[in-house]
Amino acid sequence: MPPKLSPVEALDLWQRVSVASVRQDAPDLSARQLALLLTVYLTPPPHTVRGLAELLTISKPAVTRAVDRLSELGMVKRKVDDKDRRSVLIQRTVKGSVFLREFGDTIVAASGNTE
Amino acid sequence: MPPKLSPVEALDLWQRVSVASVRQDAPDLSARQLALLLTVYLTPPPHTVRGLAELLTISKPAVTRAVDRLSELGMVKRKVDDKDRRSVLIQRTVKGSVFLREFGDTIVAASGNTE
DNA sequence: GTAAATAGATACGATACTGAAACAAACTTC
DNA sequence: GAAGTTTGTTTCAGTATCGTATCTATTTAC
Numbered sequence: 001m002p003p004k005l006s007p008v009e010a011l012d013l014w015q016r017v018s019v020a021s022v023r024q025d026a027p028d029l030s031a032r033q034l035a036l037l038l039t040v041y042l043t044p045p046p047h048t049v050r051g052l053a054e055l056l057t058i059s060k061p062a063v064t065r066a067v068d069r070l071s072e073l074g075m076v077k078r079k080v081d082d083k084d085r086r087s088v089l090i091q092r093t094v095k096g097s098v099f100l101r102e103f104g105d106t107i108v109a110a111s112g113n114t115e
Numbered sequence: 116m117p118p119k120l121s122p123v124e125a126l127d128l129w130q131r132v133s134v135a136s137v138r139q140d141a142p143d144l145s146a147r148q149l150a151l152l153l154t155v156y157l158t159p160p161p162h163t164v165r166g167l168a169e170l171l172t173i174s175k176p177a178v179t180r181a182v183d184r185l186s187e188l189g190m191v192k193r194k195v196d197d198k199d200r201r202s203v204l205i206q207r208t209v210k211g212s213v214f215l216r217e218f219g220d221t222i223v224a225a226s227g228n229t230e
Numbered sequence: 231g232t233a234a235a236t237a238g239a240t241a242c243g244a245t246a247c248t249g250a251a252a253c254a255a256a257c258t259t260c
Numbered sequence: 261g262a263a264g265t266t267t268g269t270t271t272c273a274g275t276a277t278c279g280t281a282t283c284t285a286t287t288t289a290c
Contacts, residue, residue, distance in 0.1 A: 005226045007219035014222060015157045018150035023172045028146060030277080035133035042130045049238055057138045059279060064239060069276085086237040086286045104122035107129060111120045145247080164268055174249060179269060184246085201256045201267040 016110035026099070027073050032058060033066045040076055040090050041100055047090040048081075075099060131225035141214070142188050147173060148181045155191055155205050156215055162205045163196075190214060 005013070022028070029037065035056060040047050053063045067090055070076045075096035081087035120128070137143070144152065150171060155162050168178045182205055185191045190211035196202035 005223055007216070007223055010222035010226065011153065011215060011219045012157060014218075015150070015153035018146065018153055019171060022147055022150045030145065031133065031143060032137055035130070035137045038126065038130035038133055042127060056134060060238065062278070065277070084287070088238065100126060101122070104126045107125035108120055108122055111125070175268065176249070180247070199257075203268060
C-alpha cells in the first residue's frame with residue numbers, strides 16, 4: 001500500500017521535482033514523451049504505436065514522433081513484431097532504465113527534503 | 116513530515132499522473148511552464164523574470180515566453196513593481212489556483228489507486 | 231488471385247519553442 | 261545633466277511539435 005499524500009504535499013513534491021528536472025541538463029522531454037516512456041517501462045508489454053496512442057488519447061503520428069525522439073536519445077527501441085510485421089513493438093533499453101532509475105531517485109530525494 | 120516514497124512507488128505515481136495529465140484536455144504545459152507555475156504558487160513572492168530564470172537555470176526570454184503562455188491561459192498575471200518599474204512581478208490568479216488544486220487532486224488520486 | 235482492412239510512417243502547413251543578440255525603459259552613478 | 265547598469269521584451273533564424281491527410285507495407289477476406 002502506498003503512502004497517502006495530501007494535496008499540498010503532492011503539489012510541493014511536484015514543484016521540487018519539476019524544478020530539479022528543468023535545472024539539470026537531462027534531456028528535456030515533453031509531457032507526452034515522459035508519459036510514454038514511463039508507460040513503456042512500468043506497464044506490461046507489448047507496447048505498440050496504436051496501443052500507446054489509445055492509452056494516451058493522442059494521434060498515431062504523435063506517438064511515432066515521440067518514439068522517434070526517445071529512440072534518438074536511446075531511451076527506447078523499435079522492434080518489428082514477428083507475428084504481425086505491420087506492428088512495431090516499443091521496447092526498453094539499458095539507457096532508458098538508467099535514466100528512469102535516476103529520475104526515481106530525484107523524486108525520492110524531493111519527497112524527503114520538505115522540512 | 117512527508118510520507119517516504121520508494122523509487123518504484125515514485126515512478127509508478129509519476130506514470131499514472133503523467134498519463135492522466137496527457138489524457139485529460141487540460142492545457143498541455145511544457146515542463147518549464149509547469150515548473151514555473153508551481154514555483155509561483157508554492158514559493159514565497161516576489162517572483163521576477165530574472166529570479167525565475169536563475170532558479171530554473173533558463174534564459175530570460177524563455178521565462179518571458181513561459182509567462183506569455185501562462186498569461187494567455189489566465190494562470191498567472193504580470194504586475195509592474197511600483198518600487199522598481201523595470202521589474203515585473205509574476206502573480207497568482209484565481210484560475211491558476213483552481214487548476215493547481217485540480218492537479219493536486221489528480222496526484223492524490225493517483226497515489227491512492229496503486230493496488 | 232484481387233480487394234479491403236490494418237499498422238505505422240511520412241508529407242504538409244501551422245504553431246510554439248529555443249538561445250543569442252539587439253532593444254527600450256527605468257534606475258544608478260557620477 | 262550624460263553615461264553606464266539593470267530589467268524585461270522583441271527580433272531573428274533554426275528546430276520541434278501539432279493534427280489531418282496521405283502513403284507504404286502487411287495481413288485478412290473473399
